[in-house]
Amino acid sequence: MRQGSSGSGDHIHQVYQLGQQPVQSVAPLKVFDGKPVESSRQDTTDYAFAERAYQFVQGKDLVQNLRKIPTCMRNLHSWYLNASKEGIETIMVRVSEEHYFQEYCVNVDFNELFQLYNLRALDKSIISSYCLSKMLECKRDEITDIGFIDPHTMHVKTIEDPVYNKDTPEILLRFLKRQHDKRLIIWPYNFDVWETFIKEDKSHEWPPKLRWKAKDGKMADEDDVLPNGYRVIKGDGMNYMMYAMARMKYLWGEDAEEFRPERWLANGVFQQESPYKFVAFNLSSLAASAGMCFVSVFAMVFLAITLYILSIVVSFAVFCVREFAQRAQDRPPLIGTVLRQLKNFDRLFDEHVSYALLHHTGRLIYPGHSEVFTSDPAVIEHVLKTNFSKYSKGAFNTQVMRDLFGHGIFATDGEKWRHQRKLASHEFSTKVLRDFSSDVFRMNSAKLAEKISYAAADRTTIDMQDLLMRTTMDSMFKVGLGTELNTLSGSDESSIQFSDAFDEASSLVYYRYVDLLWQVKRHLNIGSEAKLKKCIQIIDKFVMKLIQQKRGQMKNGHDHNAREDILSRFILASEEDPETMNDRYLRDIVLSFLLAGKDTTANTLSWFFYMLCKNPVVQDKVAFEIKESVNWAQEDNIETYSARLNQGAIDKMHYLHATLTETLRLYPAVPVDGKMADEDDVLPNGYRVIKGDGMNYMIYAMGRMKYLWGEDAEEFRPERWLANGVFQNESPYKFVAFNAGPRICLGKEFAYMQMKIMAATLIHFYRFKLEDESKGPVYKTMFTLHMDKGLQLLVYPRGIST
Numbered sequence: 001m002r003q004g005s006s007g008s009g010d011h012i013h014q015v016y017q018l019g020q021q022p023v024q025s026v027a028p029l030k031v032f033d034g035k036p037v038e039s040s041r042q043d044t045t046d047y048a049f050a051e052r053a054y055q056f057v058q059g060k061d062l063v064q065n066l067r068k069i070p071t072c073m074r075n076l077h078s079w080y081l082n083a084s085k086e087g088i089e090t091i092m093v094r095v096s097e098e099h100y101f102q103e104y105c106v107n108v109d110f111n112e113l114f115q116l117y118n119l120r121a122l123d124k125s126i127i128s129s130y131c132l133s134k135m136l137e138c139k140r141d142e143i144t145d146i147g148f149i150d151p152h153t154m155h156v157k158t159i160e161d162p163v164y165n166k167d168t169p170e171i172l173l174r175f176l177k178r179q180h181d182k183r184l185i186i187w188p189y190n191f192d193v194w195e196t197f198i199k200e201d202k203s204h205e206w207p208p209k210l211r212w213k214a215k216d217g218k219m220a221d222e223d224d225v226l227p228n229g230y231r232v233i234k235g236d237g238m239n240y241m242m243y244a245m246a247r248m249k250y251l252w253g254e255d256a257e258e259f260r261p262e263r264w265l266a267n268g269v270f271q272q273e274s275p276y277k278f279v280a281f282n283l284s285s286l287a288a289s290a291g292m293c294f295v296s297v298f299a300m301v302f303l304a305i306t307l308y309i310l311s312i313v314v315s316f317a318v319f320c321v322r323e324f325a326q327r328a329q330d331r332p333p334l335i336g337t338v339l340r341q342l343k344n345f346d347r348l349f350d351e352h353v354s355y356a357l358l359h360h361t362g363r364l365i366y367p368g369h370s371e372v373f374t375s376d377p378a379v380i381e382h383v384l385k386t387n388f389s390k391y392s393k394g395a396f397n398t399q400v401m402r403d404l405f406g407h408g409i410f411a412t413d414g415e416k417w418r419h420q421r422k423l424a425s426h427e428f429s430t431k432v433l434r435d436f437s438s439d440v441f442r443m444n445s446a447k448l449a450e451k452i453s454y455a456a457a458d459r460t461t462i463d464m465q466d467l468l469m470r471t472t473m474d475s476m477f478k479v480g481l482g483t484e485l486n487t488l489s490g491s492d493e494s495s496i497q498f499s500d501a502f503d504e505a506s507s508l509v510y511y512r513y514v515d516l517l518w519q520v521k522r523h524l525n526i527g528s529e530a531k532l533k534k535c536i537q538i539i540d541k542f543v544m545k546l547i548q549q550k551r552g553q554m555k556n557g558h559d560h561n562a563r564e565d566i567l568s569r570f571i572l573a574s575e576e577d578p579e580t581m582n583d584r585y586l587r588d589i590v591l592s593f594l595l596a597g598k599d600t601t602a603n604t605l606s607w608f609f610y611m612l613c614k615n616p617v618v619q620d621k622v623a624f625e626i627k628e629s630v631n632w633a634q635e636d637n638i639e640t641y642s643a644r645l646n647q648g649a650i651d652k653m654h655y656l657h658a659t660l661t662e663t664l665r666l667y668p669a670v671p672v673d674g675k676m677a678d679e680d681d682v683l684p685n686g687y688r689v690i691k692g693d694g695m696n697y698m699i700y701a702m703g704r705m706k707y708l709w710g711e712d713a714e715e716f717r718p719e720r721w722l723a724n725g726v727f728q729n730e731s732p733y734k735f736v737a738f739n740a741g742p743r744i745c746l747g748k749e750f751a752y753m754q755m756k757i758m759a760a761t762l763i764h765f766y767r768f769k770l771e772d773e774s775k776g777p778v779y780k781t782m783f784t785l786h787m788d789k790g791l792q793l794l795v796y797p798r799g800i801s802t
């Protein structure tokens with residue numbers, strides 16, 4: 001096999017076949033032509049170790065002499081160098097249908113790219129040689145129809161990683177079905193370890209029953225002979241099959257497959273087994289064989305973690321003692337420490353109500369700094385507008401958000417924020433984006449109404465929050481990336497996986513605010529941080545693939561709607577500044593918009609429907625206004641009706657607008673928000689703020705304060721927003737649901753448009769009731785005010801008595 005380059009013979013590079021590489025890190029492999037496989041085992045030829053080859057180092061050149069590679073490869077090489085500087089470690093590659101029966105993308109790590117550039121046939125040749133030897137054996141048994149399973153699809157990660165392996169049996173079945181005429185299917189397991197998976201077609205059972213072998217293993221670092229006399233060659237995988245071992249009669253007796261705890265007891269006393277027979281506690285057996293050194297390493301790690309935790313606790317304790325002893329009069333009054341938040345994490349926003357009742361502005365101690373909590377509109381205006389330049393998101397906030405949101409608008413300050421804000425404000429004001437998004441909102445509202453119609457017909461309960469979350473996810477995804485996600489129909493497994501990973505990641509990132517050990521956990525990749533990392537991997541893979549597809553479509557002119565969605569518009573903008581606006585940056589921007597628009601709107605609508613159920617008179621008034629505002633016809637179906645919800649009709653709905661706003665007052669989608677002081681400052685109430693202090697405004701608590709909203713503050717009364725039936729705005733520093741000042745929500749108008757279209761479509765057709773009037777929803781503490789167990793509703797066609 002040869003690889004052409006620029007066309008000149010000088011640049012043609014030999015791709016080495018098995019055993020031909022001049023330099024590699026293990027002895028060259030040899031194919032024994034014509035000899036039976038057994039005889040090769042007796043061959044005692046000693047092969048010398050080859051010269052050590054040029055090694056891969058992330059960020060360093062992939063080849064020793066760049067001048068020797070052709071132009072395309074050199075271009076890719078420059079891309080690799082730039083990407084490495086940004087910490088990127090993989091490149092996405094599209095695999096076409098004809099290769100592995102399905103079109104999909106694989107992530108190629110840069111070290112694999114290195115193998116490719118150097119045309120190291122090592123990994124491939126091991127696999128090939130294994131397959132060849134298997135084929136020889138098969139041919140001897142007169143089996144000629146042999147198939148292979150794609151090693152990219154079936155590898156160690158897809159088998160052992162719980163995030164991926166739930167889909168693996170399904171994928172494997174698909175492969176097997178496509179090759180059902182083969183008698184033997186070879187599965188080159190991964191690049192280090194391999195196994196065969198053989199479908200013996202004797203039973204004619206189809207599909208075959210698949211079961212994963214719980215296994216563990218090591219690799220032979222040198223040639224060896226096992227106690228049973230078999231020879232092991234350097235590089236061989238050595239797997240011990242714990243799952244299978246437990247079922248072996250020759251190990252555990254005739255009742256091996258029975259569950260019988262008594263086998264571990266003698267006269268009622270627990271008896272140990274040989275760790276080499278009972279290998280479940282692999283760590284101890286490893287330690288045993290490694291002369292306990294594993295245990296020492298473990299002990300050292302444990303000691304280091306303990307010391308780290310201890311140092312945090314001690315410095316926190318010292319800081320607390322100092323602050324409480326000082327009780328500086330000019331600082332906001334002390335109301336406790338972070339432990340108070342941690343203890344009440346599940347009802348955190350109600351905890352804020354108690355802070356706001358105690359002091360309009362107070363302070364909690366965190367390790368190394370204070371967090372100020374306020375419900376005072378004057379202080380909020382001071383922080384968000386008058387002294388905007390003195391307060392930023394701050395290192396604490398951005399550090400917490402960075403892994404998931406990168407440099408997206410929520411997690412940045414300064415130049416990057418200004419850049420995104422400017423671009424986004426321009427795009428959000430364009431007619432193209434407005435028209436496109438209102439079309440999307442109408443279409444998805446109709447889909448939701450259609451889905452609800454089945455529940456109305458069958459009188460079954462719906463989880464309204466779940467349906468709303470799916471609908472807004474689909475809408476924001478379409479508006480944001482120009483792609484149908486269809487989580488509402490639930491048909492596409494990878495979309496659902498992405499959507500679940502995104503929700504879980506948002507929740508896990510929020511937990512970091514009270515988890516003092518998140519950085520340690522992140523470092524060790526354990527607990528919530530390990531989960532978060534996996535979710536982010538799923539999200540990245542999904543989004544990066546879409547960005548690359550979009551770029552490709554736009555380049556080839558295939559995307560006719562190219563300029564309508566947010567991503568396309570940012571990609572166009574990126575042509576002027578490709579350095580800054582690379583794919584990673586686009587990913588951050590898109591994810592931030594998704595977070596901004598999806599949960600906020602869905603959660604607000606969930607609380608809105610809950611309040612309508614609790615206040616049937618308000619529900620009737622909203623329904624009446626919708627009927628009056630829309631030019632509808634008796635024969636309208638869901639689709640034709642939703643098409644009538646144009647801007648003119650939506651603008652007439654003042655009572656609906658007031659009801660949504662009243663919902664946001666009591667149940668703000670972002671229940672608490674904050675910034676950090678970049679320099680010392682004095683607040684309008686005279687309290688001193690020190691550089692590094694957090695400044696939190698308690699939006700949820702503010703909606704319940706009588707000194708802000710009067711005696712009926714806790715009542716749900718949309719009328720408070722109307723004068724002569726016309727909606728009246730409030731000061732954005734008193735009603736902070738959409739933030740205020742230069743960082744006021746960019747999508748406020750979009751949000752109202754989407755919420756009003758969805759509400760009008762659903763309420764025109766249906767009446768909603770709580771499934772259980774006695775149960776009120778409870779929120780889950782996260783970025784947005786999410787109902788913990790969803791919202792269970794019954795739906796009735798409007799006009800039919802309930």
Ligand code: HEM
Binds near residue numbers: 596
């Ligand atoms: C009921 C719905 C919504 C509510 C209550 C809401 C509320 C908020 C709040 C409180 C912030 C400030 C967050 C912070 O401090 O970082 C914010 C920012 C933002 N929102 Fe919304 N939002 C909603 C819907 C939307 C939608 C639908 C979009 C986009 C289509 C959107 C786009 C944004 C953006 C881009 C920012 C960042 C602004 C900046 O930092 O300069 N929002 N929103």
